[in-house]
Amino acid sequence: MKPITTVPVKLDGGRGYDIRIGAGLVDSLPAAVREIAPGARALLVTDKNVADMHLAGVEMKFRRAGVDLRTAVIPPGERSKTLTQYVNLLKRLTEIDDARGVIAVAFGGGVAGDLAGFAAATYKRGIPFIQVPTTLLACVDSSVGGKTGIDLPAGKNLAGAFHQPRLVVMDLELLRTLPPRELRAGYAEVVKTALIFDKKFFEFLEAELGALLEAAPAAMARAVARCCELKARIVERDEFDKKGIRMVLNFGHTFGHAAEAALGYGRLRHGEAVAAGMLCAADLSARRGLISEAVVERIHEHIAAAGMPVQFKGCSADAIYSRMKLDKKFSSGKMRVVLLERIGKAVVADDATPAEIKAAIKGRVAV
Ligand SMILES: NC(=O)c1ccc[n+]([C@@H]2O[C@H](COP(=O)([O-])OP(=O)(O)OC[C@H]3O[C@@H](n4cnc5c(N)ncnc54)[C@H](O)[C@@H]3O)[C@@H](O)[C@H]2O)c1
Numbered sequence: 141m142k143p144i145t146t147v148p149v150k151l152d153g154g155r156g157y158d159i160r161i162g163a164g165l166v167d168s169l170p171a172a173v174r175e176i177a178p179g180a181r182a183l184l185v186t187d188k189n190v191a192d193m194h195l196a197g198v199e200m201k202f203r204r205a206g207v208d209l210r211t212a213v214i215p216p217g218e219r220s221k222t223l224t225q226y227v228n229l230l231k232r233l234t235e236i237d238d239a240r241g242v243i244a245v246a247f248g249g250g251v252a253g254d255l256a257g258f259a260a261a262t263y264k265r266g267i268p269f270i271q272v273p274t275t276l277l278a279c280v281d282s283s284v285g286g287k288t289g290i291d292l293p294a295g296k297n298l299a300g301a302f303h304q305p306r307l308v309v310m311d312l313e314l315l316r317t318l319p320p321r322e323l324r325a326g327y328a329e330v331v332k333t334a335l336i337f338d339k340k341f342f343e344f345l346e347a348e349l350g351a352l353l354e355a356a357p358a359a360m361a362r363a364v365a366r367c368c369e370l371k372a373r374i375v376e377r378d379e380f381d382k383k384g385i386r387m388v389l390n391f392g393h394t395f396g397h398a399a400e401a402a403l404g405y406g407r408l409r410h411g412e413a414v415a416a417g418m419l420c421a422a423d424l425s426a427r428r429g430l431i432s433e434a435v436v437e438r439i440h441e442h443i444a445a446a447g448m449p450v451q452f453k454g455c456s457a458d459a460i461y462s463r464m465k466l467d468k469k470f471s472s473g474k475m476r477v478v479l480l481e482r483i484g485k486a487v488v489a490d491d492a493t494p495a496e497i498k499a500a501i502k503g504r505v506a507v
Pocket residue numbers: 187188189190193216217218221248249250251252254274275276277278281282283284285286287288297314315316317318319322
């Protein structure tokens with residue numbers, strides 16, 4: 141039950157926190173709640189799939205520890221990151237809040253984390269919350285960094301707030317029930333992190349791919365811990381995403397987001413779009429003479445071996461490019477894309493020409 145690793149996130153103003161990574165760490169949740177918010181009631185937010193598999197066990201641990209736990213179960217998937225669910229959570233919080241106070245526990249993937257985090261950020265101008273990510277994507281990406289939010293009818297993540305959790309508990313046992321497709325989608329963000337920051341880590345991923353795709357705890361703990369360390373270092377330098385330092389984390393994302401939109405949301409998991417998007421960015425990097433074709437091939441091999449898409453299917457390159465131009469971050473002034481200088485080092489380029497970008501997309505679209 142001891143954490144295999146603790147990754148501190150060092151932030152000013154008392155906003156720093158620990159990320160604990162290990163197997164069986166859910167056992168420590170009631171004590172963590174008690175320590176962070178003594179006497180408070182906890183509202184655990186989870187989705188129906190996660191609840192069916194894991195909630196009874198968690199509730200039992202809280203009962204045994206004598207910590208008052210209430211639950212809010214939302215339907216699974218992006219369709220729950222809505223104003224309606226957000227308002228429901230605020231209502232639940234007012235119902236259970238009393239003189240002892242209330243703490244939120246996000247127990248699920250990025251959807252539960254973003255939604256519960258946003259409710260915690262805004263209820264009474266901020267209450268403490270704990271992130272317990274249950275998807276690989278949430279472990280390596282959404283639960284670290286303090287971005288919370290919901291979607292609006294006009295677009296994804298349009299209402300949100302920065303609100304750092306007080307603690308992140310990653311129990312790798314929970315990942316064992318993840319459907320393989322979700323595991324792979326999260327794995328795309330692991331590959332992204334290695335490609336932009338750390339060549340040795342990429343070599344580790346190449347060597348341990350089999351174990352990682354089975355969510356084997358030892359290999360997974362190392363991969364998750366490295367991703368958290370690397371993301372934490374970036375968040376520490378640019379907590380509120382104001383300095384452009386977080387930009388490199390968008391490697392593969394400008395292409396990926398555009399393809400998700402062009403295909404219609406829901407066709408590809410986000411990580412799947414990012415996988416093929418990273419290959420577009422790698423192709424563009426090679427076209428611009430930053431990396432060799434052999435490096436592109438090496439990345440391609442790994443993505444293919446992990447069972448992630450190496451191409452976009454079902455839409456045209458023009459449709460993807462048109463969506464890219466709608467992305468304000470991309471088109472405001474310059475067309476900014478994150479490229480690779482080598483495996484382990486990303487660079488931001490704002491002088492790629494439309495022709496170069498279109499050619500990179502065309503090479504990754506299968507009709
Ligand atoms: N805040 C951030 O910085 C940030 C960063 C990246 C992504 N995000 C957000 O994260 C969301 C995507 O997160 P996600 O991919 O985790 O999606 P998700 O929360 O919808 O989870 C994916 C699926 O896995 C299921 N699931 C979760 N844990 C499980 C488990 N242990 N066993 C079995 N099934 C399980 C869920 O029920 C769901 O069907 C998006 O809304 C995205 O905008 C936020």
